[in-house]
Amino acid sequence: MTKFSDLKLDPKVLTAISEAGYETPTPIQAGAIPHALEGKDVLGIAQTGTGKTASFTLPMITLLAKGRARARMPRSLVLCPTRELAAQVAENFDIYAKHTKLTKALLIGGVSFGEQDKLIDRGVDVLIATPGRLLDHFERGKLLLTGVQIMVVDEADRMLDMGFIPDIERIFQLTPFTRQTLFFSATMAPEIERITNTFLHAPARIEVARQATTSETITQKLVQITPARRDQTAKAKRELLRALISAEGEACTNAIVFCNRKSDVDIVAKSLKTHGFNAAPIHGDLEQSQRMKTLDSFRDGSLQLLIASDVAARGLDIPAVSHVFNYDLPSHAEDYVHRIGRTGRAGRKGTAISLASPADEKYLSQIEALVKMEIPRAELPEGFSLSEAATRAPRPRDESEPRGGRSSRSRSSRGRDRTPKESSAPPAPMVPFEPVVAEAPAATPVREDRAERREDRREDRRERGGRNRDNGPAVVGMGDHVPDFILRSFRTTKPAEPTADEVEETSES
Template sequence: MTSFSDLNLDPKVLKAIEATGYTTPTPIQAGAIPPALLGRDVLGIAQTGTGKTASFTLPMITMLAKGRARARMPRSLVLAPTRELAAQVAENFDNYAKGSRLKKALLIGGVSFKEQDQLIDRGVDVLIATPGRLIDHFERGKLLLTGVEIMVVDEADRMLDMGFIPDIERIFEMTPFTRQTLFFSATMAPEIERITNKFLSNPEKIEVERQNSTSETITQVLIEHEPRNRSFAAKDKREILRAIIERDSAQSDNPLRNAIIFCNRKTEVDVVAKSLKKHGYNAEPIHGDLEQSHRTRTLDGFRDGSIKFLVASDVAARGLDIPNVSHVFNFDMPSHAEDYVHRIGRTGRAGKLGTAYTISTPSDAKYLDAIQSLVKADIPRGENPWTPPGKSPRDEAAKEDAHNAEEPKRTSSRTRSRSKAKPVQEAAATPAPETPAETKPAARTSEPREEQKRTRGDRSRGGRGRNDNGPRVVGLGDHVPSFIEMSFDERRAETA
């Protein structure tokens, strides 16, 4: 088995690694460090949580141990998609570069330009930055990238998702052609493959098997719920979330101590955090639209336990190493199956027990199928602890009692209505008296034209004149015109 001492790292680096408690490199570290120390370009394909950060920080510290930084001209550059990941890389450098004289600077949004300019002016060996803030400094004339010897692109697939690929290409063109490039991504989308073919020179490719299995220390539970209608789905899920929190906080086996709650959209992150706080829970949101000072303060509070519930988006929590998380909630079903493995991997770390809940509605069926296909197992179904109004056994019993109480009234009302209708039916069955002869309509007379018009007009409104209260005449009555009788006589003669 390979150990860090077999990788030709600097003795000071090995001592720092020993102080952190690590003894054996991960597959991506064992594959990437040797060619990186030889100065070759490296293309690493591995998911978050496989030790990628150390696979480039350790060889960089060893290679940069000799040399001297110059003002505004960093010797190495590390690009990360989010502020939190950039800050985590900087923390790794602090841990592994103890005993060396390397200087670093962190360029991220939400921090004063003046403070960052002062660090760059003094000269840094390692510059860690997000693409947007790096370009801002370059365009202001405060930074030169012509002295970059080593360039690292971390989480390239997230760069693609966030629309940073044009910025990455521009930054590549600012750096020397002779630089060494270490490029890491969880997947190889066509756009990422195009960049690697363009900017990497005969790279050493290290591909770690895709992480498609979940830790055995994590208890996975799927809570299925069919909302009353689509507009109630989010509200119902917030009710379910609070019900699970209340139930698991009281249990003796792996009780809920803290939790990360993942949502797919920033707006949903804010709504869920606000709802939890409204109901008395100690919760805070974290996503890309918040001030960096607020995000840093929130993460620190969650790590030290002063914040119990962290409501986060995938981008904000991507790759963060937060220990001792007892529960994870997928408030929204992740649209990418790989994100499910990443999310629930925030709990059950270092051999500790963890619980991961996923709240599912019928509209999530295709995402659920993709997740279960990836992990090659069905997520165990759990009991929904929340019952919608009107669906509890007590409510159903009350409805049944009310129904039984109303049933006799309905029967009696029907009986009364039938009894009332009976005389009318009998009257309808009684034959109408024969029309008197004097009321029979006479043959057409030569009455005045105006009177005929008036009569026709009255008959057009309902079939009778306004002042005619006699019985309605159906058909031709007893009077049949002679020309019609003649036609019947001719027909009878023909058939005789």
């Protein structure tokens, strides 16, 4: 059996490994480290939880032992898809490089540029970054990548899912052609294959497990539920989740609950806390300080249930997770492998329980096709039944209410279309349109009443001598007053033609 002492690592690195309690490398480590130490490009394909981080961290520290970093020119670069994974790589570097003088910098979002600029200005041997923040520093002129000797891309398939591939290609082009590239991924999508063919030079391919396979140390279960009403599916699943956690009892020392949407993460976390569970949410919309605080609480055991979006599904090294619950089945089948890979790590036993409703049938078939097995079905917890609120029939609709569910009139009809029931006075009868002429036709009583009121107002104005005083007979369609200039005639008379005698007199004069 291969041991770390057989891999020609730096003695200081071996000391750190021993102090961390490790003796035997995992298959991906045993396969990748010798090629990396020889300066070859490495393409590592392994499922999550197999120790890929140490596969590139240990040879990097050994290769960088000699040499010195220059200001703003890091000697090596590690790209990670999420802030949490980048922070975890930085922690691993601290553990394995504590007996060396190598320096590092962590460039992630949610942290001020000023502190990161200071580290870069001093010069760092290892730069660990997310693609977006790295390019921000480069475009601000604070960073040069021409001195990169070793470049690592971790969780490349996650980079693809998050849309980072164009950034990765640009970063590759900013680094020297002579660099050594270590490329790690859990799956090999066609786009990932294209990048490796373009930017890696005759890489040593290390594949320690079939792509997208689940670990044999994980016990998988699927619990199906059919709510009485479709609009109560979320409530029914929350009740089932609480029952499943309680049914696991003391065996569930801690667990990660995965949801597809960030809004559901907050709702499920709030629901669990309301019912007495020790739970907290983590997703991309939270402040970085809060996310790190929540992760630290989960790692040290003060937090039992971590309610997460897929931001926590990749690369996070929390070795003692006993359970994973899929509150939602993932829409991408590959994410199922990464999610349940949070448990059963480093040879430990783990349990993964997924909840499914009839609407999840499509996702379930895709997952089972990917992992090439049928997920074992499990019964509902003993004594479990949905609450009355989750099974209550929908409230019958009042026929007097509009179909939109609004009891009040729509905005477009307010003040206009009133039903006889709403109005205190009878509606005015419909009168066919007739053109206005000088002598109005016989009017209805309502019209006569309106006409009398208008005539009274005219009479009042005449008596007060107002501006609308009487100027003669009213003109239909022109109101009560017609300006004088309209009544005047503007016709001009054409002058008579001069006679012959007048023409002669004019010419003689």
